[in-house]
Amino acid sequence: MSSPQTEEKMVLKLSQALNALLSKEGNKSITIMEVCGTHTVSIFRHGIKSLLHQSFKLISGPGCPVCVTDQSEIDAAISIAEREDSIVTTYGDMLKVPGSWSSLQECRAGGKSVKVITSVAQALDIARENQDKKVVFLGVGFETTAPATAAALIEAKKEKLDNFLVFCMHKTVPPALEALASSEEVSLDGFLLPGHVSVIIGLEPYRFIPEKYGKACAIAGFEPFEIMAGLLEITKQIIKKEPTVKSMYPRAVRPEGNLTAQNLLNQVFEPCNAHWRGLGEIPLSGYRLKPEFEVHDASVRLEIKEYASSPPPGCRCGDVLKGLISPIECPLFGNPCNPMHPVGPCMVSSEGSCAAQYKYDRRR
Amino acid sequence: MEKLNIGHGSGGRLTSEIIFQILQPFRKENVSPYLEDCAIVDGNIAITIDGYTISPRSFPGGNIGELAICGSVNDLAMRGAKPNFIAMGLIAEEGLAKDELLSYMESAAKVCSELSIQLVTGDTKVLPKGQVDGLYITTCAIGTPPSNRDPLGMHLITPGDVLIVTTEIGQHEATIAALRYGLSVPSLQSDCAPLWPLVEQIIEMDGIKCMRDCTRGGLGTVLCEWAESTSLGIEIEESKIPISNEVSSLCDILGFDPLYLACEGCAIIAVAPETSEKVLSVLKAHKLGEKAQIIGKVTEEHKGYVGMNTKAGGRRLIDMPVGEMLPRIC
Amino acid sequence: MCLAVPHKIIKMLDKNRAIASAGPVEVEIRTDIVPDLAIGDMVLVHAGFAIEKLVGTEGEEICTLWEELREVMENENVFPSN
Ligand code: SF4
Numbered sequence: 184m185s186s187p188q189t190e191e192k193m194v195l196k197l198s199q200a201l202n203a204l205l206s207k208e209g210n211k212s213i214t215i216m217e218v219c220g221t222h223t224v225s226i227f228r229h230g231i232k233s234l235l236h237q238s239f240k241l242i243s244g245p246g247c248p249v250c251v252t253d254q255s256e257i258d259a260a261i262s263i264a265e266r267e268d269s270i271v272t273t274y275g276d277m278l279k280v281p282g283s284w285s286s287l288q289e290c291r292a293g294g295k296s297v298k299v300i301t302s303v304a305q306a307l308d309i310a311r312e313n314q315d316k317k318v319v320f321l322g323v324g325f326e327t328t329a330p331a332t333a334a335a336l337i338e339a340k341k342e343k344l345d346n347f348l349v350f351c352m353h354k355t356v357p358p359a360l361e362a363l364a365s366s367e368e369v370s371l372d373g374f375l376l377p378g379h380v381s382v383i384i385g386l387e388p389y390r391f392i393p394e395k396y397g398k399a400c401a402i403a404g405f406e407p408f409e410i411m412a413g414l415l416e417i418t419k420q421i422i423k424k425e426p427t428v429k430s431m432y433p434r435a436v437r438p439e440g441n442l443t444a445q446n447l448l449n450q451v452f453e454p455c456n457a458h459w460r461g462l463g464e465i466p467l468s469g470y471r472l473k474p475e476f477e478v479h480d481a482s483v484r485l486e487i488k489e490y491a492s493s494p495p496p497g498c499r500c501g502d503v504l505k506g507l508i509s510p511i512e513c514p515l516f517g518n519p520c521n522p523m524h525p526v527g528p529c530m531v532s533s534e535g536s537c538a539a540q541y542k543y544d545r546r547r
Numbered sequence: 548m549e550k551l552n553i554g555h556g557s558g559g560r561l562t563s564e565i566i567f568q569i570l571q572p573f574r575k576e577n578v579s580p581y582l583e584d585c586a587i588v589d590g591n592i593a594i595t596i597d598g599y600t601i602s603p604r605s606f607p608g609g610n611i612g613e614l615a616i617c618g619s620v621n622d623l624a625m626r627g628a629k630p631n632f633i634a635m636g637l638i639a640e641e642g643l644a645k646d647e648l649l650s651y652m653e654s655a656a657k658v659c660s661e662l663s664i665q666l667v668t669g670d671t672k673v674l675p676k677g678q679v680d681g682l683y684i685t686t687c688a689i690g691t692p693p694s695n696r697d698p699l700g701m702h703l704i705t706p707g708d709v710l711i712v713t714t715e716i717g718q719h720e721a722t723i724a725a726l727r728y729g730l731s732v733p734s735l736q737s738d739c740a741p742l743w744p745l746v747e748q749i750i751e752m753d754g755i756k757c758m759r760d761c762t763r764g765g766l767g768t769v770l771c772e773w774a775e776s777t778s779l780g781i782e783i784e785e786s787k788i789p790i791s792n793e794v795s796s797l798c799d800i801l802g803f804d805p806l807y808l809a810c811e812g813c814a815i816i817a818v819a820p821e822t823s824e825k826v827l828s829v830l831k832a833h834k835l836g837e838k839a840q841i842i843g844k845v846t847e848e849h850k851g852y853v854g855m856n857t858k859a860g861g862r863r864l865i866d867m868p869v870g871e872m873l874p875r876i877c
Numbered sequence: 878m879c880l881a882v883p884h885k886i887i888k889m890l891d892k893n894r895a896i897a898s899a900g901p902v903e904v905e906i907r908t909d910i911v912p913d914l915a916i917g918d919m920v921l922v923h924a925g926f927a928i929e930k931l932v933g934t935e936g937e938e939i940c941t942l943w944e945e946l947r948e949v950m951e952n953e954n955v956f957p958s959n
Pocket of ligand 1: 497498499500501503510513514515516517520521525526527528529530531537
């Protein structure tokens, strides 16, 4: 049988095969976590769940950098925006997240300097043009995004661009997966692993998942056919009881990852414990700037205090991020929490599980 | 204290909410029966008003002057009304180059002349530097509704009606977003155009029920409003929606959903099924409607919601966007 | 988690900067993370930075993945209908 010519046919055929496989197994229930928020959005946007048998459960994981950013970090970022001597530069994703008393968007509406950028290189330009201000870049994101921050820091250091500061909230994925895989609360059969994080870190850092925890893993790209291929691969591993880490994104992912990027990360950052919304503190799951880069470290230069902020009352983002409940099971879902009046971050970020569920599938 | 934010002006839900609140005092005093983008008063006068602000003021495919005429003309055209007169108010910032202002007026005049519209009254204010961002234009357009038929409107929509989009979606806002976020798309242009010449071709035809130009909030927002206001379901096919390569690539890069991008020369039309093919072929014969497509239909299922069959073969819900669309990295 | 889109390198500006195109869209990108690029290379771009060189096309990937999964389908006899 020759390969299907079009993507659409590929999606359809793979989903038929997957459903057939499930039915051969008596439709036993399988639960897979899609770790990455971009997968979550793609799955909803393309209506992929509607193609799969109900016994196949896909739950969303902690892969939205905005959603897992701890309330205390959001509050700290807002406190930076409220200063008169600074310009905050941020990816658009962070703008609407509600902090304890405000949001970056509200700061901007109140006349504070908050600039949306699409690349950290633009933050460098802004720093060059505004030498009298501290230009603070909000470093959010995982291994995919952190190398760009690292490259910018190296450039700033070389140029002695001392008014370029980074408020570093970068996090790393494998420790969070370990927390989920070892959790007694959450029971998962496998992980659909994030394609673009894997581009940077390669396959090795995930090996412990099948080896230590016996869970199936496939790395996938973001086109519907790639996601479907990933899901079929995971299902195969589960049914054959041969868990491993397999890349279904050969176009982009090298087994060893991107060594230049890894090298940049090592030059600039060192691992530190980090707070994840919902998952709590996970050892060595965050990046902080190495001492050599202290002049660019916003938390040092601006003496940012630790905010003892608690998550919004009633919001169950934490449980959603762990896959313990689906967003609709949160009593606040829809009313009062909806994208217009978000209570928690999962309803804000367009790839947050609650927002995705509300936008694309709230009638279930 | 609750403050207005950009989202309140982006179309979509926050905008609906604030408009509702703005109208509340008028409703209380019984001095606002019903408000539409374009009102028909005294039986034979169609009237609309709109404010225009855009940054940058000049963009591939148009400028603020042209936009200010097209926008208001289109509001009339969507009720089937032929535009006759324009009133224009200018609010300019001290320091704006005179030549620049005049060049916008030339573009505006050109559109008026093409459509035989007269500029009948106006107002010009100049404010101290910093109080306005360059130039704001308000236009009020007055026209004649069709005499031999009911004014078009959502109340005519019934299950089974077919939905036609007149051209590729999202061109205008994509053009602006490209400029704003430093992407160069040489072949991308705003679709800014007066729709009356296109509407004129079909307005006498049977079966035309309701038309809307997909401005702020885009096609997705219009469909949601239709579904919510009529309490009927809407069903569309992703693969049928006309969209240019330029817009879809740009959306991939910035993480935008093209369904919510504003258009300035694109309309969605609800037509009775019997005449839909005929209407489509008339539209396609006109320059502004060459890329028109039937994208879906009105149904009795999933009342109040818009459902879409995706290209990948799945199904999903279309919801109203909330607030400003921001480029995202994730 | 991380939106990244394939781009083609159309011009190298200096060691760390290039102009790349995604379909009809052209944009300046940084190439710090992917050394040794040349005009014509396809890269994945995330947040304005190239993060990896792509090998092969989407079409080729469809074939590879299909071959990969074909074995499962054959062994399990779960070939989809045509
Ligand atoms: S629905 Fe709202 S309140 Fe509930 S978990 Fe999601 S974001 Fe939090």
